[in-house]
Amino acid sequence: MGIIESDGGHLIRKGEGVDLEMTANVIEVNRLEHSYGSVKAVDDISFNVKEGEIFSFLGPNGAGKSTVINILTTLRKIQKGEARVNGYDVAKDSKSVRKSIGIVFQMLCLDHEMTVCENLEYHGKIYSMPKKERKERIEELLKLTELEGKRDTLAKDLSGGMKRRLELARGLMTKPAVLFLDEPTIGFDIQTRMRMWEYLREIKREGTTIFLTTHYMEEADQLSDRISIIDHGKIIVTGTADELKNKLGKDLIYLETSDNKTVAEILRAIESVKAVTEDTKSLRVLLGVDVTHVLPLIMEKIRQAGIEITTVNIKKPSMDDVFVHYTGHGLREGEPKEKEEGIEIAGVME
Amino acid sequence: MNFEFRAIYWRDMLKFFRFKSMLISSLIQPVMWLAFFGLAMSESFDKLTSVIPPIAGVQNVDYLSYMGAGIIAMDVLFSSLFGGTSLMFDKKYSLLRETLASPVPRYHIILGVGLSGVTKAFIQTSMIIGFGKLIGMDFFMGYTFTETLIAIIGIFLLVGIFTLGFLFLSGSIAITLENPEGMQSILTLLSMPLFFVSNALYPVDAFPAVLRFLSMFNPLTLLADGIRYFALGNNFSVMGIHYMYTSADIAISFLGLLFFALTMLATSLWRFNKVDV
Ligand SMILES: Nc1ncnc2c1ncn2[C@@H]1O[C@H](COP(=O)(O)OP(=O)(O)O)[C@@H](O)[C@H]1O
């Protein structure tokens, strides 16, 4: 295969051994801003998504995730900034963008009165796929999403997880270069969610780039190659899950003592302690080095000050810690009320 | 040229034939109109007007045949006027999202929905003509085979244009409004004057001048007149009223309906291009 794209100043060669290191950007976003009236939903966002990766936007409800997805999928007009998907400008060449992508919307939107096959068939038809190609693709996708036994079942008779899988299959009908998923597992139990992750990994293995939004820590952590934490319309930090965690420190100690305030001061004076935050009852101590090297010293210093330690808890920084560290708040308080906004009541939102 | 509108047509027809209740009611409804309203009214009208001497030298048509044309017009009016409602539900339950997010131009959606509406209208028209003939409606009396064929094509053409006009109107309302209740009341409000200020079910000759004047612009009148021209001929009398249609009359029916349909098409294109996902 020769030059597959020479748009926007970059040149990509595939499979020729040239520049194999340099992976192409399938999504490029530059200084994107978006307002609804006086509400600034997206505030000066820039990021790139590389070919073949799973990229996540992790953020609470109202962070601006859907707005970004809607702009990238050309469902919303871009107001300020630039965005290219698969090399095409979303403002100037929305038709080419649309042909390059698959979408799984935040809300369920299947035709409940049509069967699994018919839903896929319709999608293939509106994207002008030839009949033979449609038939073949439907078989592949039914297999991938394990819906073969349900091909003639009306969509309304599927379970929630199956409906989502059907939407996934539909998003992949046209073999898109990028698959967009807006909170694909919202409201599902953990088993269903993990199963969904498996499908997404499989899709990634087949070479599809995936851009997804989520407010589930584990989803960003376990599924994504790279994550952007987004809050109040801004990207706070971007990196791989490990990078983000390592940036926080190597280890994390939770301490409960008889005098947290004094202990915090003592610990801040230690060189290998990166940060100390005081919660109501406990102290969070982020370490720049391995905990084994510094724990004896910490214990010793606290004992010397005559303060009693009631609890010590050691762990690696998690995505939760990363999130709290960068946004200054947990995701919990921002969690959507799933009863109200879960996918089952499509159409109520927005 | 793209043919994606066929996908939209395909989906609409698939669901039309899948919902047996929808299918059956759309077939039964015109028959009910004829059977109950038509027979009952024609009995009493014919009784009342039997004292009026028929006009000499002109073919006299009974009321059933006269109103048969009106029933076709009424029936397709109601189904097309309310036909856009499904679009509102599609929008409300995000069904439209998939299509709106695809590369398909918006006018294909309008075209697809329009075509399926026309198909349904043709089915209903055939039902009324078929059942009407069965119960003694005098459509195509004394016509040769070719004349009958031309008449049927003429009727279907008029019905098609008329249906598109009202479907576009109803689709525009559906895509603009947010809730079905609002749509319901607007449509009911619209259907009242359309229904009564027309010659679909009775001659307008006794109407006050203003209403008679208004009725000339009513698409329902244009359609009913057009159907009568094709089904009953250009010179007949009913209830002592002499009907004569000239070529100009039928041209006005066609052009008027065409104008109406094109205006509504423009309106719906404008509304559909506005709709946000
Ligand atoms: N159609 C809209 N009209 C007005 N405000 C909106 C609209 N959609 C989203 N918003 C606002 O923009 C902000 C970001 O919303 P959204 O992009 O949906 O966030 P997320 O998907 O991360 O939950 C929120 O404050 C939301 O209330």
Ligand SMILES: [Mg+2]
């Ligand atoms: Mg959202």
